[in-house]
Amino acid sequence: MHSATYRLNAVATMAFTGLLALCLAVSVTELAHKANPEASLKMHGVHHFKPLGGNDEAVLSFQMKGDLSSCFSWNTKQLFAYIKIVYETERHVRNEVTVWDKVMTSTEEARIEEAFLSKYALVDNGSDLRGRDVNLTLAWNVMPYIGALYFGEKVFAAKMPSEYMSDGRQG
Template identity: 25%
Template sequence: MHSSFTRLQNVFGFFTTVAFVLGAFIAATDLGSTRSPSGVIKTDNIQVVKGRPHYYSSKKEEYAIIRFSLEADLSSLFTWNTKQLFVYVTADWTGPGNTNNSAVIWDSIITNPSADHLQNIGPVAMKKLKRSAEGKSIAPERGILKLKNQKPKYQITHPSGKIAETADVTLKLHYNVQPWVGLLTWNMDKSFGAWNATKGGISDRFTLPALKSKDSKDKNSAKNKNKTKKP
């Protein structure tokens, strides 16, 4: 006869097998959901400054501050299996020796109504989220982004300490879908089945401005003083 421990092992093995098959089936349902994300992104204001980009920086270096505008429709990424959506914007350029450089300048997390409790926000904002999610299993309006003259969260630096006058820089929209069950998925450059590649989401190429020298600043300040003097 089998011992109680053997029977317990068999029950646990059967339970884990059923749970695994059910989880695989739930994850596979995402493949049939159409994804058609789109976005338009452009730069508003670009500055290159020399200083300490972070409070823990030990030396001064050049860093770029890029303000941008973004209009994106990511509502198709929200399904009943979507836990939250991680959205971020990168600045990409090719450096010397055809080296690819990419730096995140802004990011945000968009949760589904069923995952609102996971957000680390205040009680007032939480009440508004719960009120907007009443009776909804999916909130597609949360996938609509409209940002104007958005200030970046992170500055762009380079290991060399110099980044001014860098050419052929582009801003690109990225996303990461985090499901309740299944694998993490990122934005794709090519369509796959019902999942379409992001339409747009890349800005025009631009060049970072030159760093203003101390002499030019002194000249500009002197000109401004002369203008304010009365004859």
């Protein structure tokens, strides 16, 4: 006859195997979900742009109209969206600076149509931002309950002002 511990081990193994199969099935269903987010993003204004300790610092505002709700599926826990400024300089081949971010937990939050100020200042390591062509990149990371994380991004061109300003003028 089998002991109680043997039977308990058999039940626990069966439950764990079933749970593992269920998690695998959930992960596979996420592969069929195709997100098609729509967005437009432009630099709305420059609120200050000045040298600061040998580096350039800028506070920007943006106009964004976007619908990231297609990133949500029944397995999506949250969506992390952020705006980064990407540019090249002579001293640094690739520069990426995050200037705004938001955690979204529902499809309603994933629909954005507003003008807003950057949460974080754009600080260049040097004084190379004047007149520089930059890419505004709206990126998002989808965090599912079960399965692998995935991400996407859309890129929009912009140009920094050619002169410093610190009086609150719009650029």
